[in-house]
Amino acid sequence: PYGEARPDDDGRRHDSGDYRVATVVRLTPEDAPALAVLRFGTRLPTTDNGVGLDRDALDFFALLGGRVRRGALAVGAEAGVGINGTRDPVFEQRDVLVYAVTAEYAASPALVPTLSAVGNVPGLPERDVRGNEDLGEVRLGVRAGERRWLRVELVRGFTEFSPSAGVIVSAGVAR
Numbered sequence: 001p002y003g004e005a006r007p008d009d010d011g012r013r014h015d016s017g018d019y020r021v022a023t024v025v026r027l028t029p030e031d032a033p034a035l036a037v038l039r040f041g042t043r044l045p046t047t048d049n050g051v052g053l054d055r056d057a058l059d060f061f062a063l064l065g066g067r068v069r070r071g072a073l074a075v076g077a078e079a080g081v082g083i084n085g086t087r088d089p090v091f092e093q094r095d096v097l098v099y100a101v102t103a104e105y106a107a108s109p110a111l112v113p114t115l116s117a118v119g120n121v122p123g124l125p126e127r128d129v130r131g132n133e134d135l136g137e138v139r140l141g142v143r144a145g146e147r148r149w150l151r152v153e154l155v156r157g158f159t160e161f162s163p164s165a166g167v168i169v170s171a172g173v174a175r
Contacts, residue, residue, distance in 0.1 A: 019044045022061075035067040039078065059084045061098055077101045082120055096120040096134075104143070112143040114151075119159065135162050148173050 022041025028034065043059040065078030082098040102116040119136030141153030148171075155166040 033068070035076075037065045037067075037078075039063045039065060039080075063098060063100075065100075072105055072107045073103070074106065075103050094122065096122050109146045110144060114139070114141045114143060114153070116141075116153075119162070134159050137162050139168065141168070146174065 020041060020043050022039065025038045027036040027038060040060075040062040042061075059082065061080060061082040063078045063080030065076060067074060067076035077100065079097065079099045082096045084094045084096065085092065098120045100116060100118040102114060104112050104114040106112045116139040117136070118139065119134070121134060121136075135157070136159040137155050137157045139153040139155050141151055143149050143151040151168075151170045153168040153170075155163055155168055157163045157165075
């Protein structure tokens with residue numbers, strides 16, 4: 001356990017992961033040559049300081065982003081601020097620059113290869129705080145489908161606390 005986390009009663013622990021609520025607001029008309037968006041949201045705290053559930057603070061992020069498409073090639077970027085709470089009473093939040101840069105080539109609407117770099121960097125020189133380490137990763141993927149889509153990405157971290165390697169699988173429905 002970390003900090004004041006209480007021991008569990010039956011020798012087992014359950015961590016359902018974090019819950020995030022977010023939205024995207026389009027800032028440009030649909031027929032504009034470029035897309036501009038405002039994206040913001042929060043990671044909700046856990047309400048129980050049980051073993052393994054050491055996130056009892058509210059996190060917030062807000063980013064401005066843009067995307068330009070020229071033929072089959074689309075390039076986008078976004079950057080903003082993340083305000084991450086900690087469990088350390090003398091270091092209650094960590095402010096970071098959050099960024100993402102991505103490119104995709106839609107030669108065929110059925111298969112679209114993508115390349116992205118995402119991560120965060122501390123705003124000021126700060127110490128590492130458990131759960132708020134600097135992160136950065138490169139993602140190489142492919143998206144299949146248009147209205148209903150599936151994306152598979154290979155992930156490779158490039159900072160000390162990032163995943164060394166992994167796979168992200170996501171699916172969705174476009175309106």
